[in-house]
Amino acid sequence: MQVRALPVLQNWDCHSCGDCCRSYxxxxxxxxxxxxxxxxxxxxxxxxxxxxxxxxxxxxxxxxxxxxxxxxxxxxxxxxxxxxxxxxxKPLACRIYPFLLVPAGDHWNFGLRLACPSAAENKGRPLSAQAGDARQYADFFESTAAKGSLDGPPPPLYGNQWVGWGDVGRIATAFSKLLANGADPFERRWRKVLFVVSMLRKAKFDGGGDPKKAVVGGRLSELLHVLGTAAEEEEPAEPGEVSRPGWVGRTVFRQLVALFARKDHGAEKGEAQRGPVRRFASAVRFATGRGRVPKVHAVLTDGATFAAGERPLGALGADAVALLTRWHRLKVESLQFCGAPNFGLSVWDGIESLALTFPAAMWLARVLVAGGTEPGAAVTQAVRMVDDNFGFNPLLGSARQKFALRLIAARGDLPKLVAWYGR
Incomplete structure (x- = not known):
């Protein structure tokens, strides 16, 4: 299978910080x-x-x-x-980190985890220059994978609605273009993507059993273009024009943030993770959203409060916006947001789970800034914390957490959370 580097301009080289050797x-x-x-x-x-x-x-x-x-x-x-x-x-897990290889039909998508400090800071050679290493890892996976495990069908769009790998790629490309649109604040780019998803959820892609009416290929590309144009008209220009997320949405969101933020291994293991009693008390604190934020990760300061997570962060600097753009475009174009890389989620559920990582990272950045971290550094740290768990923390793949995600989306709170914490 061919290894394809992604269009996103992402760099990386190991700078021997030792972070991964202390974390996993x-x-x-x-x-x-x-x-x-x-x-x-x-x-x-x-x-x-x-x-x-x-x-x-x-x-x-x-x-x-x-x-x-x-x-x-x-x-x-x-x-x-x-x-x-x-x-x-070295063990393969050490050699391949922070690379990602995602099987996508007849090829591998070559991506990266921004949990690595050098990846988050975009330091090193372009990923396209490291295809040789990626090829070696792909050879290993191809030689050890169970028969048929790499050439399976794509994840469903939702329910029993399916399109081929090529059309899943078309959808990912359309979303990536919306996220790359520098004319919009980053939070509005995500609101546009979520608007398109809300419309696509209503579509019948199989044409009601008539292949001539199926929404695939060029017809799908045209639909994506039309919906992207409609999103420009439908989504308010400023986050202040979007209503605040409801109490239920905020409560469920905080519980998901706790999972995105937690560190269970290594030198940065959170104190709130040391023992079942502390973990339970931490969960209760995140549910109520009052007082101090439990130290589910060592970088959270002792005085961090939930109130700090509700204070607007203000306009993001150019470096922070560039980081957020690279991060989410990498996840979208590599298809890490759905299917096996993200706990078997469908395409629509998967893109909504990725959208949730933006307000989660912004909430954490606000808390870090309140603890004395400079805003740009706070966004970088928050992205690393969330990306460390996205697609990897098995708790995020539990039935309970999948239900929580569907609940937030079904109540219409997801774009509201994006706008509220994107201020």
Whole structure:
């Protein structure tokens, strides 16, 4: 399968910050474990009596030291396995991060996770220049994937409404163009996308069983263009013209923000995540939305309050807008927002779940600014926190959270949340 770099201009190179080596529980296959054990680390004093792996729920992961760093992370913030034996000797999860390879019919979409600091800051070479590495990872997945798992059908638009991979790509391209429109504030770009989705939910793409009436190919492109034009007329120009989200919408939203913000592993693990009692108390606090924000992530200050999350952040700087644009266009064009990469969500549900990450990041940025972080840095940190969980935190894929997302969308609160927290 061909590996396709995305049209979004995104750069990345590893700058050896060690963040990923302190943040993640890295899975290790049996073969990888045997290879690491054969490397002779037991001869070094600092590895005496230190296990390389830990076992959780029947799976093995790289061990971490007391300071939160991977057992193989050196004092220079470099991987000792990499330095001694080369990149190929590391577990695949370490080698591929923060790349994303999303199967899309007859090709792979090559994307990136902006949870990585260098990715969020757009530092390094263009992704298009790293197709060789992506090809190696794709070869591995193709050789190990179960038969037929990579050439399956695309996710449904919703219910029993389906279109082919090419038409899913047309939809993603149309959404990406709306998100790239620099003439609009970023929050209005998302409101336009959500308007188009609300209209598309009413369409019957199969033509009622008549192939000649099916909304596919050029007919779909024309419909997307017409709806995009209508969104310009229908969506208010300013967020202040959009009504405030309702109490139910805000309450459910805060509970979803708690999942987007939480850090359960590594040096930045939130104090509110340490034990079931604290987790329960944290959930209650997010539901009520009063007082101090629980430290579900270590970067949240002790004095952060829910009231701070309701204060407008003001006009975003050019760098912050560029970051938000890259982030969401990457997710849309890679198709990470729907199907298997996002807990099996349909196309319409998936794009709405991605839309929710914008007000979630803006809420977190407001709280970080209230704690003393500069606005631009606060937006960057918030994007990294949310992207760390989007598509990866299994709680976001639970039936309860999928219901919460549908509830917000069905009540019409999603575009209101986008406008309210985009102020």
């Amino acid at each position: 529980a890295v899975p290790v296959t049996a073969e990888e474990g045997r290879r690491i054990e054969a490397q002779g680390w037991e001869r070094l004093p600092e590895f005496q009596g230190v296990p390389y792996f830990v076992k959780r729920n029947g799976e093995f992961y790289l061990n971490h030291r007391a300071d939160g760093g991977c057992v193989f992370l050196g004092a220079d913030k470099l991987c000792r396995i990499h330095g001694q034996f080369g990149a190929a000797a």
